[in-house]
Amino acid sequence: MGPLVPYIISQEFNLIIALLIGIGFGFVLEQAGFSSTRKLVGLFYGYDFTVLRVFFTAGVTAAVGVLLLSHYGLLDLRVIYINPTFTRSALVGGVIMGAGFIIGGFCPGTSVCAASIGKIDGILFVLGGFLGVFAFVEAYPLFKDFFMADALGPVKINEQLSMSMPLFTTLMTAVAIIAFIATWQIEKRVRKIDTKTPRKMQIRYALAIAVPFLILAVVAFLPGKEEIIKNRIAEAKRQQKCVFREIAADKLAYEIVNHHYQLNIIDVRTPEEYEAFHIPLAINIPFDEILDRKWERIFKQKEKTNIFYADSDTLVRMSCLKAKFIGKSTNFILREGVSEFRDMYYNPAEPVAGATKQEINTYNFRTKATHDMENLKDALKNIGKPVTREVKVVQGGCS
Template identity: 40%
Template structure:
C-alpha cells in the first residue's frame, strides 16, 4: 500500500527519486511547450490554450488516480501530504502570482524549463525570483502575522463546499471537458491561422472524452473506501459465506483473568468512552488503524486472539468482518456490548449499589463470575495507574513548496 515514504524508501533514496522525478517533470513540461512564454501567456489572450489543456488534463488524471487507488485500497489517502490551507495568504499570494505570471510570462517550474533550453528572458525571471524571495524574507517579520492567519489546516475542497467527494470529482471533470471544447472554439476565432492543430485524430480524442466522462459518472456513484467495505461485508450473501464466531462473555472473562498473553482486545469506541471505562489489556483503535497503511502491528499479528469491542454488537461485527476481509486472522467480536459485559460482571465504576447477581445461572458459572468480577476490578484499577497502551502514531509526510 502506498505511499512508500517514509517506511520503505529511505531519505537519501528519496532525494535520488526527487531528481529522477524532476527529470521526467522537466521533460514533459518542455515537450508540452511550457518553455515558451508566449505560449504560456496565450492562455490569457485566447490565442493559445495549451496551458489550460495540459494543466487541467494533468489535474484530472492525477485526481482520478488518487481517488481510484484510494478506493481500491492501494493508496493510503490519509498518509499523503494534503497542502494545508491558509485562506487569505493563499488568495493574496495567488493574486501576486497572477500579476507576476502576466508580466513575466512564466511560472517558477516553467521558467526552469525555459532556462534549460536557453531562453534569456527565463534567466531574468529566475534571477528576479531569487531577488523576490530574498525581499520576501526581509519583509517576512512584518507580515508574519498575516501569512500565518486564517490557518484552516489540511482541508478538502469538497468538505469546504459541503458536497460529497464523488460529486466534486464529477463536477471538476465536467468543467474541464467543457472548458476544452469552449477554448478550442475561442482559439479558432482569436487566432484562425495559427491555432495549434491537434495531432490526435478526432476519433481518439472523442473516445478519450467519452471514457473520461464515464469515469466521472462512476465517481458520482463511487462510495469512499470505508462505506464500500461496510456495504460489502453487510450483504446477506457475504455474511452467509463468511461466518464470524462471537467471543462469549465468560470465555473473555476467563482469558482476561487467566492473563492469556495471546489475548488482545481492540476497542473501537470514542476516546471519551474508552477513558471512562475500558477492559484490561485493551487498546483503542480507530478506523485509520484498520484502513490506513501503517495500521497497527497488533492487527497483523496472526497469533493473537483479537476481540473487537465497539459501540454495539452490530458495529463490532462489521469491524471484525472488515478486518478479516483485509487479511486479519483470529478476530472475534464480543457477543455483547461492553456495558452488558460490565453489568454481568458488576464492573460499572459508578454503580451506586451492587446489582443482584443473576440467580438463574448454574452455580458454577455464578461462582466463576463472582470470582472473575473481583479479579477484573483489580486489573482495571492496576491498568488505570500504569496507563493504557496507546496505538502507534502515524507518521505524516512533509511536502509542499
C-alpha cells in the same frame, strides 16, 4: 492505503522519491514545450494555448485520479496535504505572480526547465526568482500581518460552494473541455490557419473526453470500499455462513491471567460503555472505527489473537467480519456478552450450602482469576496500552 509515506516508505527514502518524481516532472514539462518562453506567453496573446491545455488536462487527470483512489480506499484524503487558504495573500500574491509571468515569460518550474537545457533567459529568470524570494524574506516583518490575514485553514473549494467533490470535479472537467474547444477556435483565428483534425484523432479525443466523466460517474454513483464492506457485513446470510471461532468467558479469563501477551482483547462498544466497564486489559475500538488506519496493524498482525466482545451478538459478529476485510489476523469472539462476564467475575454468587464440588471450584477459580486480572491490570497500566499510529496530515506546498 496511500499515502505511502511515512508508514510504507520512510521519510529518508522520500527524498529519493522526490528526485525520481522531479525527473518525471521536468521531463514532461520540457516535452510539452514549457522550456520555451514564447510558447508559454502565447496563452496570453491567443497564439498558443499549450499552457492551458497541459495545465488543465493535468489538473483534471490528477483530481479525477485522487477521487477514484479514495473511493476504493487506496488513498486517505484526510491526511493528504490541502494547501491552506489565506484569501488576501493568495489573491495579491497571485496577481504579482501574474505580472511576473507576463514580464518574465516563465513561472518558477518552467524557468528551471528552460535553464536546464541552456536557455539564458531561463537562467536569468531563476536568478530574478532568488532576488524576489530574498526581498520577501527580508521584508517579511512588514507583510506578516497581511500574510497571515483571512486564515481559513485547508478548505476545499467544493466545501465553499456547498458541493460534493465529484460534483465540483465534474464541473471543472466540463469547464476544461469547453475551454479546450473555445481556445482551439481562437487559435485558428489568430494564426489564420485551418487545419483539419484527422478522423483517427477525433475518435481519440472523444474517448479522452468520455473517460473522466465515466470515472466520475463511478465515484458518484457506485458504492465505494467502505460502503461495500458495510453492506457485506450487514448481510444476515454472511453472518450465518461465517464460522466464528468462539471463546468462553472462563477460558478467556484463564488466557488473560496466563497468556495476556498473546491477546488483543477488543471492546467494540462505544467509548462511554467501555469507560463504564470493560474486561481487564481490553482496548476500545468502537465498531465504526475498525476500518480506521490507526488500527490497521492490529488486524494485519499474526502474532496475537484478537478477541472481540460486546453486549450484542450481532455487533460482535459484524466487528469480526469487518476485521476480516482488513487483514488475516486470528480472530475470536467472546461467547458471552460483557455484562455476563461482569456478573461471572465481579458479582459471583457465593456457593450455597450443599453446592456441588464443581460449583465451588468454579467459584474459587473465578474469584482468583478476578484477583489476578486486577493485579495484571495494575502491573500493565502503562505498557498494556495499544500502540496507535499517530495519523498526521502531510506537510506540503511550498513551505
